[in-house]
Structure formats: C-alpha cells, structure tokens
Amino acid sequence: MNDNKLNAQGVDESTFLANYDMTAFDRPSVTVDMLLLTVDEIKSENIRKLPEKTLKILLIQRNEHPYLGQWAIPGGFVRMNESLDQAAYRELSEETGVDNVYLEQLYTFGAVNRDPRGRIISSAYMSLVDMHQITTKAGTDASDAKWFDIRYNVVNHTVKSESNQSVETKEIEIELNHENIQLKAVVKVVKSVSGKHVTFERKLFSSDQLAFDHGVIIQTGLERLRSKANQSDIVFQLMPELFTLTELQKTYEVILGQSLLKANFRRKIAKYVEETDEIVQDKGHRPSKLFKYKPYMEE
Amino acid sequence: MNDNKLNAQGVDESTFLANYDMTAFDRPSVTVDMLLLTVDEIKSENIRKLPEKTLKILLIQRNEHPYLGQWAIPGGFVRMNESLDQAAYRELSEETGVDNVYLEQLYTFGAVNRDPRGRIISSAYMSLVDMHQITTKAGTDASDAKWFDIRYNVVNHTVKSESNQSVETKEIEIELNHENIQLKAVVKVVKSVSGKHVTFERKLFSSDQLAFDHGVIIQTGLERLRSKANQSDIVFQLMPELFTLTELQKTYEVILGQSLLKANFRRKIAKYVEETDEIVQDKGHRPSKLFKYKPYMEE
C-alpha cells in the first residue's frame, strides 16, 4: 500500500496522512443505541396453570434534556478508540452486567433532525438476553432503568393496487408498560411500488413519553426479531439452559404474536433441541421433559 | 416535549439546547459507500446462441492517498444537512446520473482502523440498476469509474462440530475484472456457536488493489443480494421494462451462482410477471414472449 506513490500535488502517502486534518469538515456525532429484549413470565394465581410469557424491553428514564423525564432505549456516544460493535457491547454490559450475549446490528438511523441537540447518527443494535442471567441493578427500583412489557399491534393495514402502482400501509401501535407507567408510539410503515420503483419508509406517527425516534427503532427491532424467529434459531437466546417444549413454544408465540399448533411446532424446532434426563413435576399435571439447545448449522 | 421542565442544574430545555456544544467531544467522520451493481450481457460469436449474463460492480480508481491508484466503491462524506439516505442518493446520482432506482442500507462498518486517515465510520448502501438506463459517463473510458465483472467463489468451507461447540468457516474469493485490470479480495466469514453464545465475523483476509475494507463490503452486499433474490422480487430491479423469461432466469443464475431448472423457475416467478403482446424473433430459434414486472405484495 505504501509504495511511495505521489499524488497530483507530488505528495507521498505518509506525508499526506500526517497532514490530513479530519476536523476541517463538519462532522456528525455517532451514537450506539441498544435495543435490549427479553422474555419474562407472569405467574398465574391458579397454581396448576402454566405462567404466561411476555416480551420486555429495557428503557431508561432520561434525567437530562432533551426529552427530560421521558423514556429511551439505552445508548451513548461511540468513543474514538472503540468499534461500533465494541461500543454496543460496552453499553450492554454497563446496563445489564451481562456479557457473552447475542448482539446484532439492526440499522443505522441518520435523519437530519432526529435529535434536537444537533446532527446525531445512531447505529442501533439489538440484544437478546435470558432474563435469568441478568444479575445487576437494571430493573430494580433503585435504578432509572426498567423493563417494560411490550404490546405490538397492527392497527391499520391497507393495500391499494392499481394497474402500475401499489401502496401498502401499516400502522403499528407499540404500547409499553411498567407497573403504572404507560408509553406508546405509533409507527407508519409505507411500501410503495410504482412501475418497478420501490420505496420503503418508516415514520414516527406519534410518540407518547418515548424519547427521540425510539419508537421507530423499537418497531424495526421487533420486526427483525419476528422475521428471524421464523428463519433461524435466534429465539434460543431468550431461553435458559434447560426448558420444556411448551415454554419454548410460548416464547415463540409471544414473539410472533400468534398461537401455534403444538405438534407442528415440535416438528419444526426438533432439529434445534436435545432431550435431557431431567423432568419438571409437581405442577398439578403430567410432568414434562426438559430440553436443551443443540446448535444446528443451517444447510 | 418542551414543557419547561428543569434539569438537575435548574436549566430549561431551550436554554440547554442553545448551549449544547457537540464539538466538545471528539467525533468520528461518517461516509456513505455505495455498492452499485448491475447485470450485463456478453454477446456470443454464434448469433443463434443467447448472450451470457454477468454481474458487474462500479468501482472508481483513487487519485488521492491513501490507496492511491487502487480501486474503491464510490462514496463520500455525509453532509450535515442531508440524511444518510439522501447522501446515498446523491452519491448514486453523481456516479450514474440515474435517479429513482432501488437502494437499501446494507450495513454500517465501524472498525477503528478501517481508514488510515482516521476514525471513519461508513454506512454502506446497495443499489441495483438496469444497465440500459445508465446514461452518463460512468464506465466510459474518459471516466475513472469502471464496471468490473464479478466472480464470487467459496474456496474453503469447513464445519467443525463438537458436543457443545461448533465453528463454521468460509473463505470467499472475490475477483473483479475490467479488461486487463484484475482485482482480488479474500474474505473470511466465521460463525461460531459455543454453548448458546453465537458470534459472527467477517474479516478481510487479503486484498489486492482493492482499497480499504471494500472487499468485505462487497462480500456483504453480494450475500445480501443472493439472499434477497431467493426471498423477494428484488431481481427485477436489474431487468429492463420488457424481458424474456430466459433472460430473467439467466439473471437469477448469475446472482445465485448456480443453474436452475426452467420449469421450476417459471413456476416460482410466475406471480411476479405479466405476459405482454410483444415477442422477440429473428434469433435463429423459436421466438419468445416478452414479459413485464407485476408488483406482488408478499403475503
């Protein structure tokens, strides 16, 4: 690479780089925002009934402007000496104390006015954690970080088709609850095809007590999670070491937002699980076998 | 949002924002890099034979340090008054003169040392264009931008599985050709599962005359294209208004890197195409019907 070539001004590479001044141009700030999801159980009063599952997200109450007092997904500025991935891992471990958990880059949000403080571009990451392995403060009452139940609802779905043009519109309502705190965002997703020109857009329609464009980030993440739940073994990231197949099924159901047929479900996930010798009993009904995750490389 | 709340220092929101100084912190630079792909035809000497298809990418020869003289995918710094998407569209239209074409965000690359000039984070976008509608200089001899044929080869694919651990390694060789110019990059993709902890990594193994980490970006884009070709109607972005089903099939084949059976292929894409009255004849064999794209909303 450095073979002493000269540029048009007759300058070699090392001299060029030594004199290169990045601060000559205006630069945006870059943050990493972390969508942190888990699945929790809601115990029933009837001891013989199995607990329900619920999808949860970790949010932090802002103690500074802008959106002071509102709730936001955790995040922070990327440091100069860490990669985006490292920044995401750092945020995650600061918030939850967990390490070695699943993490993937979701999308980079770069609208000009998404942050009133100025031009801030944010790479959103999504992390899935097993509720049982979170050991820290997050979610305790001492902390400003709390786990919110997620309700995800498509309230309006229209498809307009003409000869050469078609537009699909979805309005997705996201409701987040923690005890008596209620947040809500509505995201409008528009896909349009005109001729063969395709556009796809997510817009924040309304946002109640949810800071910034975080409603859109959350919707993007939930859609990704649903899609990956169907096509990969990602859901096991939310499971403990040992689990029953019904627990696994209920986890899938709460992610996909629909109920599944037991026999079909078991056929589908069979390749990802391995039976163990352990069983769960004393539940007021037939005991169930415990399974564990078995890695399976897709084709 | 602005309801005159005060922060811990007793400052209201508008005062806070007026005094907020983003330049207090070191910031990275942000660029947009554009993977610009098309499919072209290679005419055969035998007039009765159909032309072959080839996948092409637009590259620019660098006329400045670093990587002076090497080839890179087009890109540039994001301006303060444009969104990431807008920056991508601007780059694209500057390079090709086309507008209204397909564009999607691919991935954001944020390794600390990916650019010797300093900390530069890059959002890569992928665009698919129909070769026929490109009207500008790009690719002409006067320009420093040229279309390179792509050869994509998995040279090494291993899966190591132990009881609780499994590692999948792929080495992907990407060769790019324009007349007598040959570029090459090898990308190593490692997926490992240990317990249930999953990591996924793409590393540039070697890069010959291809600047920066662009080999990785190209590999990422080609993988995305393959995946979307199977699951969506994205391939039509590479087709002209009217086309024969064999042309369409050959386009799929060059993207997927495998040949397909005609009857099965036609069944699969039937929902995306509409027959027209036009036919192609005088080709030394049975004439074929011309089809056009018909939008179809997935489920």
Added chain:
DNA sequence: GCAATAGTGTCTCTAAGACATTATAAT
C-alpha cells in the same frame, strides 16, 4: 373423575426438485 398439560399420529395441501416431452423458429 376432573383439570391441566404432555406428547404422538396422520391426513391434506402446497411448494420445491427432477425429469420428460412437445413446439417453433432460423439456417
């Protein structure tokens, strides 16, 4: 016995894969 969940069997329908056959132009 009843409530509640665990676990399996099987029929149908659809989509994918493999292969074979017929059709039609230009030379």
Added chain:
DNA sequence: ATTATAATGTCTTAGAGACACTATTGC
C-alpha cells in the same frame, strides 16, 4: 434435417397446516 431455444406436463418428495387422539400427573 439440424440447431437452438420456448413452453408445458407430471411424478416425487419435503414441509407446513389442521386436527384428533392418547398419556400422565395432582387435586
């Protein structure tokens, strides 16, 4: 007739979906 491509038919297999049935515990 030959070459080359166009276009369709059909058998098989794999997987998804729907539903029915049997099993096992605690109360």
